[in-house]
Amino acid sequence: MNEQIARDVVLVRAIETADEKREVLSEDDRMYASRSARELAQWQASGKQAEATSDDFLQQRSEQIIKRITERTPAFGVFARRRNGLKTLARTLPILALLLGAGLDRITDPHRVDLLSAPLLLIIAWNLLVYLGLFIWLFIPSHPLGWPRSSMVRYLSVGKLSLPRKLPHALSSGLLSFMGEWAHLSAKLTSARLSRTIHLSAALFAIGAVISLYARGFLSQYEAGWESTFLGASQVHGLLSFLFAPAISLFHLQGFSLAEIEALRFPQTTAAEGGARWVHLYASTIFLLVVLPRVVLALISNWRASRLTQHFPLDLDQPYFRKLNDSIGVATQGMLRVLPYSFTVDEQRHKGLGQIATMLFGEQGRVMLRPSTSYGEEAQDVLRGTDLNDAQVNITAVLFNLTATPEKENHGAFLDYLVQSSTRGIAVLLDESSYLERAGEQADQSARLAERIALWQQFCQFHKTTATLVNLLDPSLHPLDAGVGLKLSVAT
Template sequence: MNEHIARDVVLVRAIELADQKKEVLSEDDRMYASRSARELAQWQASDKHADVTPDDFLQQRSEQILKRLTERTPAFAGFAKRSTGLRALAWLLPLLALALGAALDRITDPHRVDLLSAPLLLIIAWNLLVYLGLLISLFIPARADGGPKSGLIRRLSVGKLAVPRKVPPVLATGLLGFMGEWSQLSAKLTTARLGRTIHLSAAMFALGAVLSLYGRGLLSQYAAGWESTFLDATQVHSLLSILFAPAIAVFQLQGFSLAEIEALRFPQTTAPEGGARWVHLYAATIFLLVVLPRLVLALVANWRAARLSRRFPLDLDQPYFRKLNETIGAGTGGMLRVLPFSFTVDETRHRGLGQIAIMLFGEQGRMMLRPSTSYGEEPREALRDVDLNDPNVTMTAVLFNLTATPEKENHGAFLDYLVKASPRGIAVLLDESSFVERMGQADQRGLAERTALWQEFCRFHQTTATVVNLLDPSIHPLDAGVGLKLSAAA
């Protein structure tokens, strides 16, 4: 699916996940949207003599839901069609750069071509440093947090982090969730587009500087020369020979000798030489070292952005999409593999785990319960026969008992091993049923404190815990795509 369809699908998902109590979208709304989308997708597929695909179904369903929300909440319509301003920036920034480059002659002598022109030398030197930085960045792994740049990418991806007024609180929560999620999903696309704009702007700035040289030369007589407090003619000749070597070789331009450089030093005792030759040398050098490479980089970034826009990388294997795809027969169910740690699962809780699998993956969801790992047992030994890369397993979850106190040497070591060994990441389930049975429903403060302790412990070990009640899974429903938060793959 393309970028625009993916954006609508992610927006609808964020709203549905925030609207757990069906305040904005009733169950009838969702069922009607799914039924209509299925019929429309089947009709379109029949015209193409093809099978219905999840992409077609999700596109039609998101359009149905967004249309209904727009009719009910006019303030939402503006958000659904809101532009980030990145497209305008892609045109304005290169045009502004061209104008600034053309105005560069305002800080130089209008009747003189300086062989050591600081603005032109800075343009070339800066771009060479950029190329070096880009080359070095290829060998440096990207940081997960992205630093200050991530804030700019986030702003360009979703625009201003604000929701429209006069929208229901639940809808506002969903929109905020969407902005956070979309900024992450579209980060690569936004980075490619920003890179395209920056490279094109750099090329336009250099091109503007060259155009200003030729434009001014039409109306003024250039006198070529140079002056320096610290460089002599030999050093200047060596510097310019290296700088202009590519232009002389490619365009067969006239070279220069040491005697010519010495004669061009200000103040000159002879009639000043015309500057046309040096304008051509600088223009050709800037074209080869700045304009051409930057245009190539802009084209590469544009190709990358176009590819990502046409085939947006949205993971349709997530529980939310799996459950929706069941309605068109495209889902094959999912397998939830549970790894208990120092936890004996009785028959009732076993059924509760089965219900959680159905919540996550739809009616065809299945659950695989592995033997419990004993307290103090070495993780590698306990899990020696567990294939953590099994393609038949959709999600692997560790099951802890909330009554236990988390320990770094045991629970932490178990999590650390799984996080490093699981290529697709792991989830963590915290069963509160035993704690509630022991302490009673009245001890809500103790339950909250123990839950917070476990969640902080799991975050320290690079996982995110999800609280469940295996005696009554409906207490904490994992509706469609709330799912289980996965750790980052090692």
């Protein structure tokens, strides 16, 4: 599916997930949207003489739900039509760069071509450093650059970070969740678009500087020369020979000798007719070392952005999508992998995990129970050889006992390792069955249970995960919504 369809689908999922009490979308609304979308998807498929696909179904369903919410809450329509902040940046930054480059002559002598022109040399040197940094970064792709900041990425991905007023609480929560999730999902696309804009702007800045250089030459007569406190004629000759060698070789431009460089040293008398040669040398060098590479990099970024726009990488193996796809007969087996931490799972609770897998994936759901990690064990030692990104596993969930007290050095370290190592997301199951057995009929049981759950939820949020409360002895006490499933978290 393309970017726009994926955006609508993720938006609808975030709203349905947040709307647990069915305040925004009733159960009838959801069933009607699924039924209508199924019929439209099948009708479209029959016209193409093909089978109905999940992409067509999800597209139709998301469009209907967005339309329904917009009719009821017009303020939501403003958010749904909101576009990211990259379009404005992509239009203004290149134009601004061209104008700034063209105004570069304001800080130089309008009647002189300086052989050691600081602005022109800085343009070349800065771009060469950028190329070196990009080359080095090819070998360390797993380390984040630290720029742009997450708030900037979110703005560039979803536009304004503020929400319209007078929205239902559940809808506001869903939109906030969507903004964070979409910023993460579209990070690669945003990065490609931002890179395209930056490379194009750098090329236009250099073009503007060259244009201003030639434009001044038509209106005034250049005098070429150089001066330096620390460099001698031989050093300047060596530097310029190295710098201009590609342009001289490729474009067959006139070279220069050491004697010529010595003769052009200020304040000695210089030949005015020599200025054009140095303009051509600088212009050709900037074209070869700045404009051409930046245009190539911009084209590569544009290709990446176009590919991601047309084929947005949305993981349809998640429970939310699997449950919806079941309604059009696109059911596949789902696997729930459970990693217990300091938790011995007996036979009855093992059956409870099987019921949870069925809730998530339907009758095709299966559970893979791994050996329990002992308290204090290092995750990298216990999980050595375990592929946390196994394509055969749909959800990897950590299982904690509600009776335990969460500790940063143990439970937190275990979660941090999983979140950082998995690209498919990590879920957290928080089993209350043992806690309820111990609490018995105590008068303050409900209040203490709520406090314990809140403690674990805050702890998991701190470690970039979200806890889902379950009861393995009676999973029906906390049924997982067929349209939502477990909440997954991935490191950003």
